[in-house]
Amino acid sequence: MLFLKRYLPLVICGFTGVVFGIQYYVPHKASEDLLTFINDWMIIIFGFSMILALASLFHVHYQKIRRRQSGWGFSLIVFIAIIVTVIIGIISQGETVDEKGLTSFGWIYTNMLVPLSGTMFSILAFFIASAAFRAFRARTLDAFLLLFAAIIIMFGRVPAGEYLWSKIWGAEFPLQMGDITEWIMGVLNMAARRGILLGVALGAIATSLKIIFGIERAYLGEKE
Amino acid sequence: MRSIFHLLIFLLIEGQAFSQELTPPKELKAFDAPYDSGNVLYLTWKGMPYDSEKVDYIVYISESEEGPFFEIGRFKSNTHFKADKNWPAWAWKRTTEYHYFEISSFIKEGKEIPLENGKTYFLKLLVTDGIKQVKSNVVSAFPKGNLFNxxxxxxxxxxxxxxxxxxWFIARAKKRELFLRKIPALEAIEEAIGRSTEMGRPIYFLTGRLGMSSVSTIASTIILGEVAKKVATYGTEIKVPHTDPIVMSVCQEITKQAYISAGRPDAYREDSNFFITEDQFSYTAAVDGLMVREKPAACFYMGYYYAESLLLSEVGASIGAIQIAGTDAEHQLPFFVTTCDYTLIGEELYAASAYLSKNPVLMGxxxxxxxxxxxxxxxxxxxxxxxxxxxxxxxxxxxxxxxxxxxxx
Amino acid sequence: MRKIANILLNLDRRIIFLLIAAAVLVPLLRPFNLPGISISQPVKGVYDKIESLAPGDVLFISMDFDPTAKPELYPMGISILRHAFSKDLRVICMTLWAPGVGMAEEVMSKVAREYHKEYGKDYAFLGWMPGQLTVIIGLGQDLKKTFPKDFYGNKTDRLQIFENINSLRDIDYMVDLAAGDPGIETWYLYGKEKYGFELGGGCTAVIAPGLYPFLQTGQINGLIGGMRGAAEYETLLNRKDKATVGMDVLSTTHFLIIGLVILSNIFYLITRKGKTVR
Amino acid sequence: MDLSILLGAWVAAGLTLFIFSFLYKDNFFFKLGEHLYIGVSVGYSITLLIFKFMRPKWFTPLFGEHQWILLIPTLLGILILTRFIPRLSWPSRLTFAFIFGFGAGLTIPRSISGYILQQIQGTVIPMITKEGTQISYTFRDFSNLLVFIGVLTVLIYFFFSVEHKGAINILSRIGILFLMISFGASFGYTAMARMSLLFGRCYDLTLFSSKRYYYATPILLCLIILCFLIHHVLSKKHSV
Known part of the structure; x- marks a missing residue:
């Protein structure tokens, strides 16, 4: 029993890890087929795991409704919205567009989901401004560089900024705003990003190695 | 006189061809393209003294030795050298001494037919200067999948x-302790939990938006374990809204373990980890809504984030929570850095899990x-x-x- | 003075929100048509590559975005397709994002109509297929097996456009318009690295800085970043459209933010000065 | 105009305003929008999962084409569901192990190739320019040198097992400065992206303000503001 509970998962994990690690170096068609095949399995497994997620979601909102917690009416709306969307989705066979144009499911998608997510996304525009106002204060050299780089890029990436710059220095001036922003992005920004990327890549490799060798077991919800 | 003039022009234009007699190409070899999944053949032959702008090579292919042969490529003889292929020195000799040509398909009766694995194809080469032509012998090969790239x-x-x-370092770390430099963000964790306890408000912990197989999520779950342990000891409430079902169920296990090891299994609540939705912005809207209503005193954003980073942290800032972020999503770091009190940058997130748990394996x-x-x-x-x-x-x-x-x- | 500065430093966020809303709405209702914009090298990379293709060459486009990224990527898709169709390239389009199918189809058929292109001969839309990397690898191995049917249900091996195209190896250029993951990096790791086609990208301005390392190493040969990139492409094509209009809005909002940051720093210096004196 | 388009415009405009109302404060409309959003998005994912993933990748191949091998992932999927019974939840670990092994195996070689090798390749370049036999030092070479310094110092910043003092401290400080410039630049760059999104949203809103849509936006906006006012007045009375 202990074998099944503790060691079998490690064996499975190590085996699949090694197989798919090696798979990369084998150009044979069989190896590519294996990768795509197992990738499709992942879709199936994910499908089943969604049942777990839905159970949790239903549980949370059901509890709210049952206990008549404040805002339980909104939980009811969640349920109704899910059920209505799924029913319409089934009627439309999951297609958003067909020969006749938008399906009912497509209507829900275009007129509800898109504006909702688009608006939530665009709220960022307001937040970015308030964050800049609050956080960009030249308290230290670090903070100064941060805000200075941000201002230069914000100034240089819009036509008005470029226009002003070329008005001040003349269109013949060898250092145009576009060149400056490109240089900051392509040299200073790129160097830092590359440093982060290299570190992150090493971390990813290290963690993956530990998983394959069964050293890292946090994912099993298990301590050492 | 006129004929001499013509001859002169002719000599000038075709001088090269006169100076170098066309001969059949040497060392012609056809072989399966190495290091691939098949369906491609290579043809190589030695560069000849007559290679120039004016001499063309034409490559032919056939499915049988007798033909019919189909033309698959025509190019100037001073091009298509092995040196053109940007392969490493250990796998391919980058030289201008040899020509090479790659074949993956041919056109037969107006249709493009890809090469088939295991089927033998016959190839030959024709050299021409526009007047004269010289044929090579016929060579053959079959494409196949290779086992090592x-x-x-x-x-x-x-x-x-x-x-x-x-x-090696993991093995060594188990034997003796290692030094780790200080990470200020981590010192703040204790403070944040303490403050929540004082204020009697919950703590929000987000694990990012990637699945369990991403390194950042794994690091995040380890940190969650440590945070949950402290939370359990202090007797504060922790809430972990999820966007991935598998991460959720792993986190449930981890939180439970943390409460048990802190000696407070009674305080553990199954619904401290709960699922909201998989969709990015409805998840964000819901968490923002929860934060505004429950006013947590501390928010942790550990793991991988996309555009929601600022949407979450700016709302967190507006309700005055202590915010500690950690992400290896380098494109979201600027927002956490500007809006959160402390930020773990990139690899620091992985380091944090080692630092907090003092686990020799992680330190190693x-x-x-x-x-x-x-x-x-x-x-x-x-x-x-x-x-x-x-x-x-x-x-x-x-x-x-x-x-x-x-x-x- | 210090008092005022302090008040202004702790300005209610909602006032900033109002200012931003105004900065967006004013140019939207009354465009000022700012003068032309300069062209950056990465955008030119994509443009030049398409420009260098000959009529009949195959351009493969994957529109990996959903309607939330529409303001940035939709104009890009339109411009690239216009460019491709005006050069008589054959265009094959698909998406890895299920919610993006409707929009990708819209972009494709809209521009094709504009240039009177014939479906199946000049262009094709493959639609969407589950599996992300499975799809990319599948396309690299055998296009028609991965997509036996196109979006409209036509058999791909019957369509003229696919006659000489068996896999990604046979395309002349691929452009990925991506709003996230799966996106340009996915196409690089699972596609280009193995099947060796030329890859260019277009993406939201957020991911663009992160792709600069890939740009510098030539892993991608060009990059159109955000609405600004789209406006540059419109300028290159000499066809001003939505992205160019958006440039006005970007100018006003950026200047507003810059102004706010400078002001907040002045206030900050004033309050700090006071403290040191004391 | 088609009724469904008109209704769509009103719904879209209304929901957009509901979410925007959050900028003022948390309120009834936002809560309504938020919960509708969760419900619709979950419903949408379920439908997509059924018709776009499970049907073509699982149901049809398994039950239609009898690809019995797919019973393995089916079993793995069912094992996850053992989590419903806390006492018997261990079999779900088998599935997790499989997922993790797969992910870890894929990650290693691809990280080396896409991140490490390619990034090193980009950094390992000559620090001078040579044209013909003429050796010169151009601005480009200076930029390359900066990249070289930036990459190395940022890496030094990420050294955890070495104490940051002396030369290491100075180098890691330089690394931090590079990081800060990079963050600032990305922030500025992203501001553009976010403004573009807002532009897109407002573009739609102004579109719905036209007569063609029977002034959907302004009418709904006025209604929402009216509600806020009424609520404000009522709650004031209440507190008195």
């Missing part, structure tokens, strides 16, 4: 080096990663030095033997 040899060697370094890994970084820095140093030296001395050919090991193919 030699181009990835350096990749494999790097993998072995990193594996050895990391496993960190040490191994540092050595790995040292290795990469060394590679950059040596590589840049060699590349510069090679440019100065003009010995790029020799230097590239070494530089190829630092390149991806």
């Amino acid at each position: 030699l181009l990835k040899l350096n990749n494999l060697i790097y993998m072995i080096i990193f594996s050895v370094i990391i496993l 890994t960190l040490r191994g990663q540092d050595v790995g970084k040292g290795f990469l820095m060394g590679a950059v140093f040596i590589g840049t030095g060699l590349a510069t030296l090679g440019t100065i001395t003009g010995a790029m050919q020799i230097v590239s033997f070494v530089l190829d090991w630092f390149k991806g193919f």
Whole structure:
């Protein structure tokens, strides 16, 4: 029993890890087929795991409704919205567009989901401004560089900024705003990003190695 | 007189062809393209003295030795050298002494037919200067899938080096303790939890938006374990809204374990980890709504984030919560850095899990990663030095033997 | 003075929100048509590559975005397709994002109509297929097996456009318009690295900085970043459209933010000065 | 105009305003929008999962084409569901192990190739320019040198097992400065992206303000503001 509970998962994990690690170096068609095949399995497994997620979601909102917690009416709306969307989705066979144009499911998608997510996304525009106002204060050299780089890029990436710059220095001036922003992005920004990327890549490799060798077991919800 | 003039012009234009007699190409070889999944053949032959602008090579293919042969390529004889192929020195001789031509399909009766694995094809070459033509002998080969991609040899060697370094340091770390530098963000965790307890408000912990197989999520779950332990000891409430079902169920297990090891299994609540939705912005809207209503005193954003980073942290800032973020999503770091009180940058997120848990395995890994970084820095140093030296001395050919090991193919 | 500065430093966020809303709405209702914009090298990379293709060459486009990224990527898709169709390239389009199918189809058929292109001969839309990397690898191995049917249900091996195209190896250029993951990096790791086609990208301005390392190493040969990139492409094509209009809005909002940051720093200096004196 | 388009415009405009109302404060409309959003998005994912993933990748191949091998992932999927019974939840670990092994195996060689090798390749370049036999030092070479310094110092910043003092401290400080410039630049760059999104949203809103859509936006906006006012007045009375 202990074998099944503790060691079998490690064996499975190590085996699949090694197989798919090696798979990369084998150009044979069989190896590519294996990768795509197992990738499709992942879709199936994910499908089943969604049942777990839905159970949790239903549980949370059901509890709210049952206990008549404040805002339980909104939980009811969640349920109704899910059920209505799924029913319409089934009627439309999951297609958003067909020969006749938008399906009912497509209507829900275009007129509800898109504006909702688009608006939530665009709220960022307001937040970015308030964050800049609050956080960009030249308290230290670090903070100064941060805000200075941000201002230069914000100034240089819009036509008005470029226009002003070329008005001040003349269109013949060898250092145009576009060149400056490109240089900051392509040299200073790129160097830092590359440093982060290299570190992150090493971390990813290290963690993956530990998983394959069964050293890292946090994912099993298990301590050492 | 006129005829002499004509002859002169003719000599001028066709001078090359006169000076070099066309002969059949030498060392013609057809072979399966190495290091691929099949369906491709290569043809190589020695560069000839008559190679020039004016002489063309034409390649023919057939499914049988007798023909019919189909033309598959025509090019100037001073092009298509083995040197054109940007393959590493250990796998391919980059030279202008040999020509090469790649065949993956041919046109038969107006239709393009890809080469089939295991089927033998016959190839021949024709040299022409526009007047005369010389044929080569017919060679044959069949494409097949290969078992090892030699181009990835350096990749494999790097993998072995990193594996050895990391496993070795893990083994060593179990024996003796290692030094770790301070990470200010982590010192703040205790403070944040303490403050929540004082204020009697919950703590929000987000694990990012990636699945369980991403490194950042794994690091995040380890940190959650440590945070949950402290939360359990202090007797505060922790809430973990989820966007991935598998991460949720792993986190439930981890939180439960944390409460047990803190000696407070009674305080554990199954619904502290709960699922909201998989969709990015409805998840964000819901968490924002929850934060505004429940006013947590501390928010932790650990793991991988996309555009929601600022949407979450700016709302967190507006309700006055202490915010500690950690992400390896380098595109979201600017927002966490500007809006949160403390931010773990990139790899620091992985380091945090080691630092908090004081787990020798994690500490050893960190040490191994540092050595790995040292290795990469060394590679950059040596590589840049060699590349510069090679440019100065003009010995790029020799230097590239070494530089190829630092390149991806 | 210090009092005022302090008040202004702790300005209610909602006032900033109002200012931003105004900065967006004013140019939207009354465009000022700012003068032309300069062209950056990465955008030119994509443009030049398409420009260098000959009529009949195959351009493969993957529109990996959903309607939330529409303001940035939709104009890009339109411009690239216009460019491709005006050069008589054959265009094959698909998406890896299920919610993006409707929009990708819209972009494709809209521009094709504009240039009177014939479906199946000049262009094709493959639609969407589950599996992300499975799809990319599948396309690299055998296009028609991965997509036996196109979006409209036509058999791909019957369509003229696919006659000489068996896999990604046979395309002349691929452009990925991506709003996230799966996106340009996915196409690189699972597609280009193996099947060796030329890859260019277009993406939201957020991911663009992160792709600069890939740009510098030539892993991608060009990059159109955000609405600004789209406006540059419109300028290159000499066809001003939505992205160019958006440039006005970007100018006003950026200047507003810059102004706010400078003001907040002045206030900050004033309050700090006071403290040191004391 | 088609009724469904008109209704769509009103719904879209209304929901957009509901979410925007959050900028003022948390309120009834936002809560309504938020919960509708969760419900619709979950419903949408379920439908997509059924018709776009499970049907073509699982149901049809398994039950239609009898690819019995797919019973393995089916079993793995069912094992996850054992988590419903806390006592018997261990079999779910088998599935997790499989997922993790797969992910870890994929990650290693691809990280080396896409991140490490390619990034090193980009950094390992000559620090001078040579044209013909003429060696010169151009601005480009200076930029390359900066990249070289930036990459190395940022890496030094990420050294965890070495104490940051002396030369290491100075180098890691330089690394931090590079990081800060990079963050600032990305922030500025992203500001553009976010403004573009807002532009897109407002573009739609102004579109719905036209007569063609029977002034959907302004009418709904006025209604929402009216509600806020009434609520404000009522709650004031209440507190008195």
